[in-house]
Amino acid sequence: MLFSKTRKIMALCQTLLAFWLDLYPCRGICPARLPDRETMNIPNFKKLFMPDISADAASLIHAIASATAVIAALIAASAMIIAHMTSDVKNQQAEVPVSRGAQAVTVVHESDVQARLEIEQLIEQNDALRAELERERAERLKLEASLKPRALTPQAHDAFKALAGELKAKTLAPVVLLNIHKDDKEAVRFAKEIAVALTKAGVQVQIKQLPLQKHNTGTQVVVYAGVGGDELEQAFKTADFASDIKRSGQSPRVKVDDGDAIAISAFISVYPRSEI
Incomplete structure (x- = not known):
């Protein structure tokens, strides 16, 4: 125009x-x-x-x-x-x-990058939460196990039955010293269950009460170089009732009642489940 x-x-x-x-x-x-x-x-x-x-x-x-x-x-x-x-x-x-x-x-593009970053952060947070839940679950199971009274499992009873057959076949009669803490009812009950199972297996069980240190907890076993030591060690490991099993080359002797001192093949200490 x-x-x-x-x-x-x-x-x-x-x-x-x-x-x-x-x-x-x-x-x-x-x-x-x-x-x-x-x-x-x-x-x-x-x-x-x-x-x-x-x-x-x-x-x-x-x-x-x-x-x-x-x-x-x-x-x-x-x-x-x-x-x-x-x-x-x-x-x-x-x-x-x-x-x-x-x-x-x-x-x-910036929105897409921001969304990806947020997704990665959410994934990391989710993984962290899962790990935290797993830790809490493990702690809960541990707490439940600590509160539940200890008892010999069917596996432990089978191990002691097998021990009885070996000792009878080899005509062995080992002596085991069992130390308990009488002020803890749960420890006394568990120690009695162990004593009955060992006695049925052909083991001579001597019960004593020794001084208890506050930091000792659980069930500790020391196997000595005495009669039937190898058989006892194998049975204890298979039974899996102790928190710690050690082997010693010593052969200590203890005096039972008013009699003579006798050599022991193992020493079992049943402590409380937690520190006193």
């Missing part, structure tokens, strides 16, 4: 200039006077269509033509500037969606 108006203005300027140039040569002709034969001769014909133009008139015509050309040039330049500005505006408007799209892609 802008170019159309510009072309119309330039055409109007050119028309005015042409009208001015056409008007000047006809100003000497009188409309009431028709050209006669004298007028239509060669010299007069030249004067009619090619009149003499004064210097002032020529200067004025040139000035008008120059001004018109300048105006046309200015209008054309203005049109070019406006067109260029319009193109820039269109380009900027076209770049806006692209930049917005790029920003949207960037935002989506």
